[in-house]
Amino acid sequence: MSEPLIYEISRAGRRAVSLPACDVPEAPFPADAVRADLPLPEVSEIDVVRHYTRLSQLNHSIDTGFYPLGSCTMKYNPKVNEVAARLPGFASLHPLQDALSAQGAMALIHSLQELLAEIAGFSAVTLQPAAGAHGELTGVLIMRKYLYDRGETQRDIILVPDSAHGTNPATTSMSGLKVMVVPSDARGNVNLEILRSLTAKHGPHLIGLMLTNPNTLGLFDENVEEVVRLVHEAGGLVYGDGANFNAILGIAKPGLLGFDVMHYNLHKTFSTPHGGGGPGSGAVGVAAFLADYLPGPIVVRDEDDEYAWQMPAKSIGRVKAFWGNFAVLVRAYTYIRMHGAEGLRQVSENAVLNANYLQARLRDVYPIPHSDRTCMHEFVAQGKLEGAPGINTMDIAKRLMDFDFHPPTVYFPLIVAEALMVEPTETESKETLDAFADTLIRIAEEARTDPELLKTAPHHAPVKRLDEVKAAKDMVLCYGPGCGG
Numbered sequence: 001m002s003e004p005l006i007y008e009i010s011r012a013g014r015r016a017v018s019l020p021a022c023d024v025p026e027a028p029f030p031a032d033a034v035r036a037d038l039p040l041p042e043v044s045e046i047d048v049v050r051h052y053t054r055l056s057q058l059n060h061s062i063d064t065g066f067y068p069l070g071s072c073t074m075k076y077n078p079k080v081n082e083v084a085a086r087l088p089g090f091a092s093l094h095p096l097q098d099a100l101s102a103q104g105a106m107a108l109i110h111s112l113q114e115l116l117a118e119i120a121g122f123s124a125v126t127l128q129p130a131a132g133a134h135g136e137l138t139g140v141l142i143m144r145k146y147l148y149d150r151g152e153t154q155r156d157i158i159l160v161p162d163s164a165h166g167t168n169p170a171t172t173s174m175s176g177l178k179v180m181v182v183p184s185d186a187r188g189n190v191n192l193e194i195l196r197s198l199t200a201k202h203g204p205h206l207i208g209l210m211l212t213n214p215n216t217l218g219l220f221d222e223n224v225e226e227v228v229r230l231v232h233e234a235g236g237l238v239y240g241d242g243a244n245f246n247a248i249l250g251i252a253k254p255g256l257l258g259f260d261v262m263h264y265n266l267h268k269t270f271s272t273p274h275g276g277g278g279p280g281s282g283a284v285g286v287a288a289f290l291a292d293y294l295p296g297p298i299v300v301r302d303e304d305d306e307y308a309w310q311m312p313a314k315s316i317g318r319v320k321a322f323w324g325n326f327a328v329l330v331r332a333y334t335y336i337r338m339h340g341a342e343g344l345r346q347v348s349e350n351a352v353l354n355a356n357y358l359q360a361r362l363r364d365v366y367p368i369p370h371s372d373r374t375c376m377h378e379f380v381a382q383g384k385l386e387g388a389p390g391i392n393t394m395d396i397a398k399r400l401m402d403f404d405f406h407p408p409t410v411y412f413p414l415i416v417a418e419a420l421m422v423e424p425t426e427t428e429s430k431e432t433l434d435a436f437a438d439t440l441i442r443i444a445e446e447a448r449t450d451p452e453l454l455k456t457a458p459h460h461a462p463v464k465r466l467d468e469v470k471a472a473k474d475m476v477l478c479y480g481p482g483c484g485g
């Protein structure tokens with residue numbers, strides 16, 4: 001039964017609160033500040049509570065169900081993170097407060113800078129960027145400024161593998177540079193032969209290469225050291241898209257593999273669910289020779305052992321107002337401290353184990369390119385099933401919603417036709433993974449025996465199939481009288 005919407009149950013004069021009679025003289029209220037004609041619904045308190053509670057339940061959430069959204073990593077956010085982020089000493093700070101009265105928060109920022117540098121093998125870290133894509137832009141601007149300061153201003157090309165996230169070429173273009181695509185080889189690695197010819201041909205014009213490792217096929221590049229060597233030999237720098245760092249914590253340090261710059265998606269790797277448009281953090285780590293170029297201010301410890309803000313000497317400047325998305329930083333710090341070095345390694349090991357378990361359960365039912373390889377934290381299957389020619393990835397994704405599973409990422413990466421990108425994350429139990437695998441196997445069977453069931457899915461969701469392009473481009477954000485929505 002669909003419940004009545006709040007404007008429909010509005011009745012003139014109904015109130016959610018009753019205030020006691022006023023026992024002080026009325027204070028004058030400026031007439032031009034009065035908005036008497038607001039068309040607000042008139043409802044009781046219980047109606048308001050039900051309205052908002054119902055709205056909060058319309059979306060699938062990580063707290064209510066499995067959310068295997070590859071690349072976007074909707075991982076569990078431990079509740080202790082929320083306790084820490086809400087501590088009044090953090091939550092009530094004002095960003096304009098002077099440094100002396102914010103030493104605790106600055107100690108946290110300083111410690112997080114150092115922890116992240118240690119975990120990934122870099123010399124210095126900025127916590128300013130607000131998201132992964134923002135971290136990429138920051139990193140590429142650092143690379144460009146460093147090379148231009150050396151007088152190599154002819155450099156204007158960035159190599160981007162075809163398996164890259166769309167933000168990599170977008171960042172390159174936003175930085176005023178040219179994208180050159182490097183294809184993958186048959187094993188899903190960067191094609192070394194083509195990379196060799198590109199670096200040989202364009203070496204003097206290369207700013208560098210952006211490499212996601214593990215890549216968006218969920219594969220660790222088997223030739224990563226050779227890739228790094230070729231780019232360095234050509235005089236370019238290597239950028240690490242560290243969005244998938246959650247697969248290699250405590251196992252591999254990109255800085256030691258030769259990466260010069262890397263962004264971390266704190267909101268993926270160190271909890272704080274990703275997506276939903278919420279705040280994130282795309283911290284950036286750099287090798288020692290780039291430390292002076294970091295955006296600032298960053299937190300340093302001065303000679304009096306106090307924490308102070310400092311602008312690095314050759315900084316590309318500020319990339320965000322104030323001090324980054326501080327509450328996300330508190331969550332990441334809490335997560336790292338709570339796990340410690342051993343625990344972080346276990347996070348990655350479990351994420352990889354869970355993904356391989358699911359891949360093994362599904363590979364005889366769904367095509368999975370590269371399933372002969374061990375995947376990392378995610379893998380990419382295909383929604384093309386033998387004996388079900390009319391069924392595609394979207395049908396499978398929509399049918400999954402009938403079983404209360406959030407669908408995996410669909411149609412990405414672009415180099416896999418009908419991609420279904422699955423990332424179970426480290427916290428899910430074997431029972432949950434089995435329930436998900438059993439459901440996908442059942443759906444594959446339905447695709448052959450009752451394809452209409454998939455074509456008309458979802459059957460129980462609050463909304464059916466949407467025109468997703470129209471929904472994104474032509475949003476109706478207003479509801480009620482006079483909205484026209």
Ligand SMILES: Cc1ncc(COP(=O)(O)O)c(C=O)c1O
Pocket residue numbers: 071072073131132133134165167212216241243244265274280282
């Ligand atoms: C591989 C990769 N790179 C970059 C990004 C961009 O990160 P963000 O969405 O925080 O901008 C993502 C997003 O999850 C990603 O998966």
